[in-house]
Amino acid sequence: MKRRLVVAFGVLVVSGAALIPLQLLIGRSASEAHFRTTSFDIGLRERIGQTGFLAALSGFRSPLAAILWIEAHTAWENTEWGRMAGIFETVTTLQPRSLMYWDMASWHMAWNAAIAAMQNEEQRSEVLRLKARREYEEMGRYFLERGIANNPDRYQLYLQMGMLQRDRLENHCAAADAFLKASEFPDAPPYAARFAGYEMAKCPGREREAYLHLRRLYERGESQRLPSLINLLGEMENKLDIPRAERIGSSPSTPETGQN
Amino acid sequence: MKALRILIAIGRNTFTELVRQRVFFFLLIFALLVIGNSAFMARLSFQEQFQMLKDISLGAMSVFSSMLAILATAGFLPKDMEDRTIYTILAKPVPRWLYLLGKLTGIFSLLAVAVLLMAALFLGVLWMQESSVLAETRAHLQNASAEELAMALKEVTDSTFQANLIPGIIVIFLKAALLASLTLFISSFATSSIFTILMAAAVYFIGHLQSTARDYWLAGVDPEWWMRLLAAAVALVFPDLQAFNLTDDIIAGTAVPMTLFVETALLGLLYTTVYFTLAAFVFSGREL
Structure with a gap:
């Protein structure tokens, strides 16, 4: 049996070597899919x-x-x-x-x-x-x-960062950036983009950017035309002195919603 | 055809024997752990409850299936020799490899049933908790808009069952099958079941470090030749058990790509085949 055992261990080593490419492939696939990212350090x-x-x-x-x-x-x-x-x-x-x-x-x-x-x-x-x-x-x-x-690769923590910046740190510019980042994910909730606009409007120097962002959301249709968004757009149109003909509700293509 | 009949007969017999040894009693502990855990966690938020339930249940499934694989496999050869049943079987025209394969088939069946029962219990508790949280959410948001309610319900369902849990559970079974096959190989030359259990447990721990040793060896950064040799020995002799640890990240919500699952399953099958072949080779030359 001793000879067989020696042969078996030899085969074990050879198969161990043969399986290394597959192990490396799994390591690469795992790392690409964000698996095993924990760092086991001192x-x-x-x-x-x-x-x-x-x-x-x-x-x-x-x-x-x-x-x-x-x-x-x-x-x-x-x-x-x-x-x-x-x-x-x-x-x-x-x-x-x-x-x-x-x-x-x-x-x-x-x-x-x-x-x-x-x-x-x-x-x-x-x-x-x-x-x-x-x-x-x-x-x-x-x-x-x-x-x-x-x-x-996930939107949730960007959204939480936006809320933290908005509600605790009161940094509206950083909150706008975080909400904007969250809204770029296809599975993000629709309010992420609205929150980005609301915060941008409070960020000094970014009012026009905020207006354009909110206007784009408004033009997406009924689902985004919430009272807060419409009110804010109205306030910003006054503040930025947007010509009457370009304001919401003035064009037939962008009718103002009756939703409350 | 005759070989298949023998295989099924030995497999069924092994399964029945193991069931008679009341190995399924560990399920009671698992049930206590899962149900007790969910009762204790009632004071946590629903996200925390679901996370804890998944963490503890899948961790326990992995521990129990690995322990079952090692203990059930380590015991059968010494026991069959002590009972002399092995001599009765091998006196008939049953090749030794077929005897081992039959035994392993019985153990695989036991592992499959154990993992299925644990998975059913875990998913059942998860489903019950989810239903209760969904009902509470609906009651709380009676006056909310449809969009708000849908988003709240989605948040609950997103934290509970994910299709990803299924490949995670399959990988737990594959790891247990690999360990059973590995224990069989050790058992084929071991003289006692204690030696087999200790060796298998040691391989289990070292196997989880194999990938670290392999990367260290392949990087070739250590100037000491004996350190490189040691790393190479660990990388070549021990299985890469870290590759089978997908559940930790699945619980955290990471999606398992099909390629990763297939590659992991393939590695599991190859290891299982290699260890079984070696066990059959060594056992066929063993004096009984």
Whole structure:
């Protein structure tokens, strides 16, 4: 049997070599389809420990991320914001293609942690409370930016970035860019393009661009002719001094809708 | 035709034997995990609940099917020798390779049934949760516009069942089949089932690092010859099990292209065939 065993191991090595081209092909196909993008580096090893790292390497990335997420939820219930941020960092590193983790991590930081920082009665200095709030909001933005970098082929995080910039950071120009980017995806919801126009209108120096964008949406038909869009177009026509003949509702091809 | 009859008879017998050993009891633990998980997650948002359910269930499916493949395969040769049933079978005109193939067919059937049952349970719980969230959403958005309601419902359905889960589940089965075939090869020269289980578990862990060793070896960056040799040995002897880890990314919503699925399935079939052939070759020269 010993001779057979030696021959078997020889065949095993030869077949291992013969299968390498197929393995490389799978690696290329996987990388093109955004599979296996997790980077197993020393930082991750330090954060999740040896057992966790071994589990992650052995194909249990997603269950490990789920368990850590539950831990983060418990930290949230105890309002341990710093611990939550650390866990979010690990979870998003383990599952960089999961939009939910990026989105929720950003929301917890930019909304919950930032509001809690402002309401922190233990901190008497308002300046420091404001500083803490800004830091958490920035952390929320940072999660979304990294999420977008890991998922450039999906619209959802661009949309969340738009909402964060609009509602928390009040940066209307950046919000317009994010909504505009989201609207370029064929599966994006129709409101993404409208939101881009609304935010652009609030961005100094981009009023004309906003008008043209909203006008294009208006001309797409009934589905985009919502009251907010029509009202804003009317305001901008006045502000930009658009000739009467070119205004909405003046041309037979672009009748104003009766929809409320 | 006669060979096929023998194959089916041994396969059926192996399947029945394994079922009698109450291997399906692990399904109770799986059910507890899936149902318990969904009950515990009720306090999370629906997106979180669905994500957790998919993460835990598919992870558990992968663990249970791999464990089942290794444990069921490692035990049968020593047990058949101890019971002396192997001698009764091989005394008849049954070639040794056919005996092994029959046994492996029985184990594959067991794995297929186990994966199907786990998948049915998981998809059933997922469907029930989805129905409940959809009903809640409809109730909450009674007065909303049709477009708003449709978008809200789409958001729910997008987070639950995706057709991509099916190739993910098939790949879990293929990985388990590969592990069964690999364990059979180890078992063909092993002297005890403990040795086989330990070796198969070691190969399982090293197999997940094979792609790292292979890339390191092919890059040829290490100046130390023995490091290059070690990386080459790992790359050539161990299977690339990382290639079968598609579920982690499928759960995250990444679509599986048909080419990737076909290539992965082909790799699984080739590994399974190679390990079975080697097992049959070694076993045919073994003194019983």
